[in-house]
Amino acid sequence: MTERYQNYIDGSWTDAETGDTLETTDPAAPSETVAEYQESGVEDANAAVEAAAAAEDEWAETPAPQRGAILRETATILADRKEELTDLLTREEGKTHAEAGGEVQRAIDIFYYYAEKTRDLGGSVKSASGPRTNLYIKDEPVGVAALITPWNYPIAIPAWKIAPALATGNTLVLNPASVAPGVALEIFDALDEAGLPDGVANVVTGPGSTVGDAIINHEDVDAVSFTGSGEVGHMVYDQATNDGKRVQTELGGKNPTVVTDSADVEEAAEIVANGAFGVTGQACTACSRAIVHTDVYDEFVDAVVAQAESIEIGPGDEYDMGPQVTESELEGTLDYIEVAENEGATLATGGNEPEGDRFGEGYYVEPTVFSDVDNDFRIAQEEVFGPVLAVIEVEDFESGLEAANDIDYGLSASIVTDDHTEAERFVDEVESGVAKVNDKTTGLELHVPFGGFKQSSSETWREQGDAGIDFYTIEKTVYDSF
Structure with a gap:
C-alpha cells in the first residue's frame, strides 16, 4: 500500500x-x-x-x-x-x-x-x-x-x-x-x-x-x-x-584528488573509487577528477578501472551501487559520457546502461572511468552528478595543484601522497572549503564547519x-x- x-x-x-x-x-x-x-x-x-x-x-x-x-x-x-x-x-x-x-x-x-x-x-x-x-x-x-x-x-x-x-x-x-x-x-x-x-x-x-x-x-x-x-x-x-x-x-562541486608519484597506487585507486562511485556519484563532494603524476599514471588508470569493474550494480538492498535517482539524472550522466568521448577522452571502462534481469527499467549506469582527459574538457570542468571519473595526467606536484585549482568550484579536495611537505602545501594552497590528506573527498564530520569556495558556496x-x-x-x- x-x-x-x-x-x-x-x-x-x-x-x-x-x-x-x-x-x-x-x-x-x-x-x-x-x-x-x-x-x-x-x-x-x-x-x-x-x-x-x-x-x-x-x-x-x-x-x-x-x-x-x-x-x-x-x-x-x-x-x-x-x-x-x-x-x-x-x-x-x-x-x-x-x-x-x-x-x-x-x-x-x-x-x-x-x-x-x-x-x-x-x-x-x-x-x-x-x-x-x-x-x-x-x-x-x-x-x-x-x-x-x-x-x-x-x-x-x-x-x-x-x-x-x-x-x-x-x-x-x-x-x-x-x-x-x-x-x-x-x-x-x-x-x-x-x-x-x-x-x-x-x-x-x-x-x-x-x-x-x-x-x-x-x-x-x-x-x-x-x-x-x-x-x-x-x-x-x-x-x-x-x-x-x-x-x-x-x-555544486567538481572535486579533485591529486595522486603524487610517492603515493601507494592501489591505495590511491581505492580512495578515488570510493569517492567517485559511492552513493552513485550523486554527492556534491564526490571525486570527479583524479589528477595523477605521470610516473604512476598508467598504473593508476589500471588500478582504478579494476576498482570500478569490481563494483556490483543493482537494487540498493543487495548490491554495492544503486541506480541514479531519476530518469533525467541518468540521461544527464549519459549525455556527459557522450560529450567526453566526442572531446577525445578515452573510455577506459563503463559508460553504458547495464543489461540483465535485475536492472529491469531502473536508472542504472556503469561506474565510468575516462583517461586521457585534458583539464579544460567539459568532463573535467562541469559537474556531472553521476558515477563518472575523469583521470588527468600531470608532470609534477606543481602542475597537479594548478590543475586542482583551475576550476570554478571549490568544495572538497584531497591528495594521496607519502610526502608530508606536499601534503602541507596542498592543504595551504588548494582552493576548497574541505581539504583532505590520504582520504576520499566525500565524508564529513558533523562537528566541524562545512562549505565551499568560489562557485560552490x-x-x-x-x-x-x-x-x-x-x-x-x-x-x-x-x-x-x-
Whole structure:
C-alpha cells in the first residue's frame, strides 16, 4: 500500500489547499510507487511561514536546555525507527542499504549533538573598562528560517539545518526536494512526538519554484538556508539578499584528488573509487577528477578501472551501487559520457546502461572511468552528478595543484601522497572549503564547519558544528551599569 504524506503546518498534518498531489517512485523499479505527497502552492507556503512567525517569540524565550530536551527525544525516536527510515530512503532515493543507514545515523547524531550544544548557548562575558559595569554579549535567534534542501541527502541535510535552527531558538519552514521527501517528513513526525510546540517547525512539499520561492520571499522570513544547484542557488541568494535576509547557500562541486608519484597506487585507486562511485556519484563532494603524476599514471588508470569493474550494480538492498535517482539524472550522466568521448577522452571502462534481469527499467549506469582527459574538457570542468571519473595526467606536484585549482568550484579536495611537505602545501594552497590528506573527498564530520569556495558556496556562512549555530544567531552587546 502506498504511504500518503501531508504537510505539517502549525502542529497539524494537513492536505494542500491546491488539492493536488505528487508521487515518488523507486529508481530501481520506476513502475513502483513509493509514496504520495502534497503538491502545495503559495497559500500553503504562506500559512506555514505565518505559523512559524506566530510561534517565534515563545520558542525564543524557551530555555535552551528545554529546547535541547526536545531535540534529544527527537533523536531517540529517529533511532528507534532507523530501520524503517533506512528502507524508505533506499526505496525513494536509490542509495544502498548501507549508505542509507549511514545517512539516517548521521541525522540521529546531528540531533543528539545539537541537543547537547544547547547547554552552552547564551553568549559570553567580557571585562568592562570602567567600574560598576557588566559587559556581556547575548546571542539571540535570527527569527524565522526558510530551509530548502535537495534530494541526494534527503535526511542528513534537512537535519543539519533543522537541528541548529531549533537549538538556537528559531522557528522554521522546510521545503524538501520533491524527488525523495519522505525521510525529511519523518523528522517532523518525530519532532511532533517529542513535544515540539505548534508552529515552531513546519514542512511543505511541492515545487521549489512555487513553494520554495514563496517562503524565501515572504516578509516574515529572516534567514534562508539553501543547498542545491548553482543555477538555482544564485537566484535564491539574489532574492534573499535583496530583501535584507541572512542567507547561506551550498552549491555544486567538481572535486579533485591529486595522486603524487610517492603515493601507494592501489591505495590511491581505492580512495578515488570510493569517492567517485559511492552513493552513485550523486554527492556534491564526490571525486570527479583524479589528477595523477605521470610516473604512476598508467598504473593508476589500471588500478582504478579494476576498482570500478569490481563494483556490483543493482537494487540498493543487495548490491554495492544503486541506480541514479531519476530518469533525467541518468540521461544527464549519459549525455556527459557522450560529450567526453566526442572531446577525445578515452573510455577506459563503463559508460553504458547495464543489461540483465535485475536492472529491469531502473536508472542504472556503469561506474565510468575516462583517461586521457585534458583539464579544460567539459568532463573535467562541469559537474556531472553521476558515477563518472575523469583521470588527468600531470608532470609534477606543481602542475597537479594548478590543475586542482583551475576550476570554478571549490568544495572538497584531497591528495594521496607519502610526502608530508606536499601534503602541507596542498592543504595551504588548494582552493576548497574541505581539504583532505590520504582520504576520499566525500565524508564529513558533523562537528566541524562545512562549505565551499568560489562557485560552490555563497561564502557567507558555514554549516554544521559551531558554524551552524553562528548562522542562526545574532549578537547583542549589553553594557549594564549600576
